Amino acid sequence: MALNLLHLADIHFGMENYGRLDPATGLNRRLLDFSRSVHHAIDYALEHDVHLAIFAGDIYKHRDPDPSWQREFARCVRRLVEAQVPVVILIGNHDLPNTLGKAHAVEIFDTLPLDRITVVAKPEMHFIDTRAGQVQVAGFPYLTRSFVLSREQHKDKPLEEINQLMMEQAELIFRQFAEQVDPSLPAILTVHGSVANAILSSEQSIMMVGHDPIIPLSVLTNPAWDYVALGHIHRHQDLNEGQHPPVVYSGSIERIDFGEEREDKGFVWAEVRKGNTSYTFVPVPARPFVTLRLDAQEGDPLVLLDAELERRDITDAIVRVIITVTAEQSDLIQERQIRERLKAAYLVAGIAKEEIKAAPRSRDAELTESLGPMQALERYIASNPDYADRQQALLERAQVLLQEIREELPV
Structure with missing residues (x-):
């Protein structure tokens, strides 16, 4: 029996670019756009007997979500939980606190605690019971220095060296995850981050190039995994297309800006089987x-x-x-x-x-200081087609002006 998985990411509740107030609700209409698209995905999942839902990071626009954003996301999660569907929420870079000890943006779901909700705020493996049986989910949130390095390890080091150290530690964690996998159970790896070979949306490429540590694709294609659910890159893509396991960015649920104008937006519906997972990208009615x-x-x-x-x-x-x-x-x-x-x-x-901008005119090589004023003017007019029909009149007028100047000059 396949495990039916709903994979979403980068839902960015609170991203209100190009929004305006909805008089009926008092909310920004772009918030309603994002909420509508997520509910569209949940509608599809519930109609198709979903067994597990993964939100692969970046739930909110930033780390300090407005209560209205939190309410909208809670409504989405509640629909799944009330339908007996376990939910995994991975922490993305937009959800992380900026100071040590401060709660991350979705910590409330972990604190209550709530049945069937698993919040992954650090690299760890979870065994989750679903109606299709037990599934292993290894979660790797957005990679920060504090996740894998002590302050002494990265103090005063250049960014490139820090990223290299982070990747070495991250690769070790991914190998340890794969070694922990029970081969009798389906295994899913979910990661929020930049993976090598991923194609970025145009605006994202400006923001992220040179800043994000890049996860080598090879560390995610271990055959121990039956599906790899990615978040962070807004363009839907499979980095291991046609091979096992699928390594898939679901993409953002809505368009963020004009850099994503030509991209389809949606979610991934995966049927996870040991060694033989299939999936479909399902578009949502995102605002064009x-x-x-x-x-x-x-x-x-x-x-x-x-x-x-x-x-x-x-x-x-x-x-x-x-x-x-x-x-x-x-x-x-x-x-x-x-x-x-x-x-x-x-x-x-x-x-x-x-x-x-008008192209600057190149100087006529024949116009030199050795030419007299009338010769120079005649050649200039001849080289400029705008003056062709007035050439004789201009030359005659110039002759009169030159004569007046000569008469005024002292002898």
């Missing part, structure tokens, strides 16, 4: 982000926008417009009329103008 790019050099921006709107659906989307303009066109852009055409959008995040 849409970028409309217009080039004013190709025509009237309003006409171009109308054409874009014919082929792009912006209904209830977060929309931004980027218009390429010359310096002369910049002040002619009619933002009010653009916004009028975007009424179907949930939010217009901005109308940006990208101004093209």
